[in-house]
Amino acid sequence: MKTKFKIRRSDPLKAEPYWQAYSVEVKEGMTVLDALLKISEGDDPTLSFRRSCRSAICGSCALTINGFPKLACSTQILPIAKETREVTVEPLSNHQVIKDLVVDFTPFWNKMEKVTPFLLPADETRKEWVIKKEDEKAIDRAQKCIMCGSCNAVCNSLDVDPNFIGPAASAKAWRFVGDVREGHRKKRLERLSGEHGVWDCVRCVHCTEYCPKDAAPLEAIERLRAKAIEEGVVENPGAKHVLSLVDSIKRVGRLDEAAMTFKTLGFLRSLGMIPFGLKMEIHGKLPHPIIFLAIEGMKEVKKIYSAVEKRRKKG
């Protein structure tokens, strides 16, 4: 089947990126990478893209295919061509383009470096460390990451704040923070809880949705946050925000918005919200903590909290 490929190209010598169309004869089983190779080996040797293993292991060929990040080597053409008639191929979003489909991974690697992507064992002299199955399970998904950059490409926080640590490095960070042998857990978590750190994630769930290896970066971020709180790294708005909801549900069973704002921002920053608060009050939107009623059956909620607490203490 003849299939139209629309490829987003950029030449550093030309000012604007442009679309170029190619027609490729596609056979059953062909992948997007096969098509790109066919184009570059035939019609157009100037087309640039990265690839290596062709087996969805090396992470080199992640591209934006029909609007969403995918590994070119594991994306079959026919199913998508049948649905959309043509296949669009663009470089990964949230990355600077070097040429055509090749993007600059320097910021990606810098962030990886920032999270110290290797084990710093608690006890270097210990020769053998038997890892229990459940300990391995805790970091199992994060270990699947092949560093292809798909998650960073769709991350909504990175799109607004390029300094955000991002899902890929967060997944890598959890792989070591969650490792039972790790010796510098708290220090790592303190760094990850700082500015542009894991608390800046907006939980848009793009990373987990589009990860080609099911590494679930959002789950890693959630676990890093929970571990940070467990280790007492709580002097930041993110952790305070969480703890205020934990407390609010324990008190009244639901969200007490006014108390939460105050506890998260603290006294001074809450004062800064007063003009906005007045505007909200005019429209009847300001939450009134005094009239806030608890849900029915609060006894049950409190019992659940203490059962969870008991289990946590038992480990």
Place this chain on the structure above:
Amino acid sequence: MADLRYAYYPGCASQEITKEANEVTRKVAERLGIELHDMPGANCCGAGLITDYNYELSLALNARIFAQAEGMGMDIMTICSTCLMVMSTANRDLKKDPELLRRINALLSDAGLTYRGTVKVKQLLWVLAQDYGLERLKKAVTRPLDRLNIAPFYGCHSLRPSSALGFDDPQRPWSLEAVIKTLGAQAVEYTGKTKCCGFQADLVALDTAVGMTGMRLLSAKESSATCMVTPCPFCHINLDNYQGMAEKKISKKIDVPVFHLSQIVGLAMGMTPVELGLSRHLVSAEKILTGY
């Protein structure tokens, strides 16, 4: 036809800050003949924040909500996408792993509760698009919204993670557009309708949050939307309440009124701006609703 009785879970936001969404949903449901049964004992789903604290606590609190719905013999309908996502994710995990369900039920046992794993969680959008059905909805329209160019804003949690939600297509969703068109309005196509409003970072990284809010609104406006609709009260908080801050952040005037899903349904059924609680919005819809 689906049984149109639901255990109604408006979520915390719509009991306080966006209570107009709750009030209008009740009125619309009553007129459409959708039975909403209150859950006065339902706790907060945790909004994802309890997951950042202790996943077992999050599962146990959600299982308590599910056990209540199970006792009522009904599926849950919420009007909050974040509640939908949190509950659906917990429900997916509890249903697929019997050992996990047993562990969580052990946490509920002191409170005398058990979840058997039989409840489904839906949101108003899905109920309208599927259970109630678009053809029936069309018959309820008395005042087609043919003068409105509405930008559908899904946001994140009614679409992702699709492994837990499994209703709409996260890449090419259709349900919100379908409802908009059924009400007689035009659904505007624009970039960013499935992206984040920024809400979850409001109290943590306000700059990042309102930056996102501004991008979504501006994109809709530039694609000639006259207003926006969202199925999620948290998205509404950012898109409406924080629109002023977003304008400052991106140094551009936006002025796009934002509706809750229930409000545009109510509008098409002849409800007045007062009945729709529009005075509670910070961005006035007056200029686009002259004659309604």
